Amino acid sequence: MTETGTLLTSLDCRACCAQVDPGRPVGVCPNCGHALLASYDLAKLDGKRWRASLPGRDATLWRYRELLPVGRAEAIVSLGEGFSPILRLVSRSEPGARRLWLKDDGGLPTGSFKARGMAVAVSRAHELGVRTLFVPSAGNAGVALSAYAARAGLTARVYLPERTPSPMKDGCRAYGAEVVELPGTLREVGAAARAREAKSGAFDLSTLREPYRVEGKKTMGLEIFEQLGAEGLPGAIVYPTGGGTGLIGMQKAFEELRSLGLLERSPRLYAVQPEGCAPVVRALEDGAAKVTPWEDPHTLAPGLLVPAPFASERILEAVRASRGGGATVSDVAIVHAMRTLAREHGVSASPEGAATYAGLDSLRARGAIRADETVLLYNTGSGLPFSIPELERSLASSVTVPDADH
Numbered sequence: 001m002t003e004t005g006t007l008l009t010s011l012d013c014r015a016c017c018a019q020v021d022p023g024r025p026v027g028v029c030p031n032c033g034h035a036l037l038a039s040y041d042l043a044k045l046d047g048k049r050w051r052a053s054l055p056g057r058d059a060t061l062w063r064y065r066e067l068l069p070v071g072r073a074e075a076i077v078s079l080g081e082g083f084s085p086i087l088r089l090v091s092r093s094e095p096g097a098r099r100l101w102l103k104d105d106g107g108l109p110t111g112s113f114k115a116r117g118m119a120v121a122v123s124r125a126h127e128l129g130v131r132t133l134f135v136p137s138a139g140n141a142g143v144a145l146s147a148y149a150a151r152a153g154l155t156a157r158v159y160l161p162e163r164t165p166s167p168m169k170d171g172c173r174a175y176g177a178e179v180v181e182l183p184g185t186l187r188e189v190g191a192a193a194r195a196r197e198a199k200s201g202a203f204d205l206s207t208l209r210e211p212y213r214v215e216g217k218k219t220m221g222l223e224i225f226e227q228l229g230a231e232g233l234p235g236a237i238v239y240p241t242g243g244g245t246g247l248i249g250m251q252k253a254f255e256e257l258r259s260l261g262l263l264e265r266s267p268r269l270y271a272v273q274p275e276g277c278a279p280v281v282r283a284l285e286d287g288a289a290k291v292t293p294w295e296d297p298h299t300l301a302p303g304l305l306v307p308a309p310f311a312s313e314r315i316l317e318a319v320r321a322s323r324g325g326g327a328t329v330s331d332v333a334i335v336h337a338m339r340t341l342a343r344e345h346g347v348s349a350s351p352e353g354a355a356t357y358a359g360l361d362s363l364r365a366r367g368a369i370r371a372d373e374t375v376l377l378y379n380t381g382s383g384l385p386f387s388i389p390e391l392e393r394s395l396a397s398s399v400t401v402p403d404a405d406h
């Protein structure tokens, strides 16, 4: 038994069924290059006793330490991430309306849910003796990596597209990370970063090209379960989808809770994407097993500008296993939702998080979500780095930012 009590046993490839030893740093499946996902020996845990022990633990995501990959408590690199609030949204125009929840990750360290994945991935890399890490990023993941690397005393390099907003670039530098600005879209930046780093010995933290960021994202599902209770779980969770780690992570959480005997019915997961870049929603509607890259992607929500997510088979599997679906929203509706969330509900949402509020209308209108169902919207980041008037001006002049994948 390790100090944390982690039940991690192996890293598994769902594409070729390979099993990989988790005892050393590893990226993708060495056989076939697909994403690896962590497996735990859940039979060793008494689900009910574990559930009962949770309220006495720290209010961070490390309270779920048995289901996280880190073995030594001293390797944990924490800024107090996790256990974000779930807020009730009451509409002024329909005060008696059905129950609507919003889980707000805007207050996490570095201002977004990326803290969850980076806290866990950096901790595990640190435990395994990695000294230098890199990530290609549209912004939030880079800032989060920079903060956790600083906290652990590790070296971080963040590769950003040249046109990334300055506050993101400055944020990474403020934490002491090396920022490499490259021309082109995130797709080209990611490829160039991996080529440059191929012989550097630095560890690649690109989305789903290493197995532990998704374990950090899994805590979104674990928290929703703990905070609302098995009986209080919403019928549907609406989630802003880019690289898809959140959907894969939440579905994994519900499957693990089910294996522990703590859950019978889990929420349906709905992927919301912008009309200008909706490869996951299109693949869901087409019944495809993987996405076809989106041509000419554009949206003002930077985290959703992912035209060809790396592990799309796993994303589609997760949504389908939950019996959920997808919806697209316009950029105009996203900015309108940012305003409404702020003015009517006091919630500062990122464009990505606000997209869920916009998507709910169309999901209800087409009957995917029933009017009497409880719904949880996931706000993945704070809106404070964004200026709503500037976003509106960019809409008026239809200046959208073309970009590409992870």
Ligand SMILES: Cc1ncc(COP(=O)(O)O)c(C=O)c1O
Residues within 6 Å of the ligand: 112, 114, 138, 140, 141, 207, 240, 241, 242, 243, 244, 245, 246, 247, 302, 303, 304, 350, 352, 353, 380, 381
């Ligand atoms: C604020 C925000 N929301 C959502 C996403 C998309 O997340 P996921 O990879 O879980 O689909 C991102 C990714 O960059 C993001 O920064």
Ligand SMILES: [Zn+2]
Residues within 6 Å of the ligand: 013, 014, 015, 016, 017, 018, 029, 030, 031, 032, 033, 034
């Ligand atoms: Zn494989």
